[in-house]
Amino acid sequence: MLVYSTTSQTDGQRRKEDAAHWVALTDARALLPDEQKQLDDWLQADTRNLGAFVQAKSIYHALDYRSGQHITAPVPTPSPSLARRHFLTAACAAGVAALVAPKAITEHFSLRHRGRQAPQRYEWHGNQITVDARSGAYFSSTQHHDAILIADGRIGLQIQRHPLHVTVGTMWLGSKKADFDISVQGSDVIVALYSGALNWKSPDKSLKLTSPNILLFSQESKSFPVLVGKQTLPDDDAFARKAWRNGQIIMNNYTLTEAVNEFNRYSDVQCQIASPPLAQRRLSGSFSLLKLHDFAQAAALLLNCKIRQEKNTILFYS
Known part of the structure; x- marks a missing residue:
């Protein structure tokens, strides 16, 4: 107890x-x-x-x-x-958990996006920021740098002009020039670093993260984040990973589970799969993230399965 x-x-x-x-x-x-x-x-x-x-x-x-x-x-x-x-x-x-506040905040605002909408793109002090559906972040700026505290979801950052600090829970990242996505999934933080470099700091060490790489951090049962995985990110994979910023999904041998999890972020109509074998069937293709029914019909043809819609659910079954 x-x-x-x-x-x-x-x-x-x-x-x-x-x-x-x-x-x-x-x-x-x-x-x-x-x-x-x-x-x-x-x-x-x-x-x-x-x-x-x-x-x-x-x-x-x-x-x-x-x-x-x-x-x-x-x-x-x-x-x-x-x-x-x-x-x-x-x-x-x-x-x-949050970053230490600068002495003089000259600008601050929050952005939170729900489902059923395309990712939203902003230009902030010369940097490009894309906020995904069902994501939230707090923005603040001083004379010397900008700072973003990411609460949940996925955010894409193209840092080009003004230095930027990013905080996720107890995790701190900083950069002067980089292109990367940050996804928060429970206690895990996934960073897809497409170009440039990031400085990562924790209470006991600091590290320079280089591109192109996918980096997995865990904050579970720790007072500070731990880097638990790293893999090289090929150009083709990077192109597919960034497609969400334009409201697209590019599937390259996705399982049906992976595909419906992505579409479920953007619609009140939720996809469900009737059986585990069907869930592991694989498909490829490119679709708009907001056109769920087009995807469902195409997936049914590609996988030779059936779909049935009941209220706010689309069921995939054999």
């Missing part, structure tokens, strides 16, 4: 309440100078504070609240802010 410290629980609850307060306040209006200093001091006092702030901000945006930082408006009365703060406090899970 696990026994939790009452003090730890109290600190965690207070951290969530503080994070909800700051998120609601920064959305309502521009902070006064002394308030901005209080926020900066709070973020720097404990890395868990920024984690809680990021989590609250992500929930805030996921619920489709609209930021008021670019809108001139009177200061709201305490009641809506207080209600929103209590709602955020109740909604926040444990804060994700």
Whole structure:
């Protein structure tokens, strides 16, 4: 049986309440100078504070609240802010591990994308960022560098002009020029490094990661990430791996399971496979990630199987 410290629980609850307060306040209006200093001091006092702030901000945006930082408006009365703060406090899970906050944050925002949409591409300070469906990240910038905290999902990064720091849980990566994808799958982090180089730092060592390689990190039952796998990435495989950025999937001898797992990210209609032997059958081809029914019909022909749709499910069966 696990026994939790009452003090730890109290600190965690207070951290969530503080994070909800700051998120609601920064959305309502521009902070006064002394308030901005209080926020900066709070973020720097404990890395868990920024984690809680990021989590609250992500929930805030996921619920489709609209930021008021670019809108001139009177200061709201305490009641809506207080209600929103209590709602955020109740909604926040444990804060994700986060990077140490820079002394002066000049720009910050969150991006979270749900299913049923193509990956979204942005240009941020000369760098290209592609955010996949069902992914979330927090962005901040200072005069010297940009920083991204990835909460979940998959994000593609083409760093060309401005140095960028990336944090996933307790894992830190930095680069001045690189092209790579980061995928978060539970406690595993997969980095597909297509070109350039990344600097990886952990509490006990640092390492320069070179391209082209696929790197697998694990954060399970560890206080810091561990590099558990590395393999060379051929040009053809790199081209297929990056296809998602353009809303495509290029399958080269995929199992049916691998294919439907990818399509299931982008649709409320979910694919299921009736039998293990069928799940391991293989197919190749190129499809739009948003055209699930085209894929299902083509897969049925290629694998000589049948499909049946019931409500929000497409079933593959022999």
